[in-house]
Amino acid sequence: MRLPAKLILLAGAATAVAIAAYPLLPPGKQANHNAESITNELCIVAPATPYDPSSGLAMLVPKSIPADARCPVCGMYPARAPHWAAQTVFRDGASHFFDSPIDLFAFLHRTDRTNKLYAPADIAVSYATDFETGQWIEAHHTFFVQGSSALGPMRDADLPAFSTRKSADDFARNRGGKVLVYKQVTPELIQSMNRNTHHHP
DSSP states (O other), rough: OOOHHHHHHHHHHHHHHHHHHHHOOTOOOOOOOOOEEEEEEOOOOOBOOOOOOGGHHHHHHOOOOTTTTTOOTTTOOOGSSSEEEEEEEEEEOOOOOOOOOHHHHHHHTTTHOOOOOOOOGGGGEEEEBBTOOOOOEGGGGGGGSSSSSSBOSSSSBBOOEEHHHHHHHHHHHHHHEEEEEESSSSSSHHHHGGGGGGSSO
């Protein structure tokens, strides 16, 4: 039976894609499917959650985290680790939710890496969660502890946040680490701590 020319062309194209994705290896060589060897060539980013006027909330106040909201930096669900969560609110009231302060800072330092629709000038305010009380704190007025024994949602070093210097000092005394204010959390520090900052936009 003779196959139509279109079908032959489609089959050939599919084969070419398959070979490009999984090139033939020499005899005796096995493909390395280790996750560590996979590069981040494709990033699928969670969109910002739009402002809901019917919520009765002011545009720029912190919002409750929707259960299905995903962190635009790492893809995790911030609602599952509420005492680590952070959020950024844009001037149009839309919000991005982050699973931890470290991903909040990764986003703030390179907004273009994960969201092409907003520029840094579009950010109105950012919030972190007080690690002890669970209350939202404006990020600029927050104390962060670097180098403690507390591991973030990704089981890595992170930056637990506190609304008062005393709370942060007490935590650092009990769990180790040093207290930082907002401006001390530099891009270089975040780069050294966060494995999510190594992918390319």
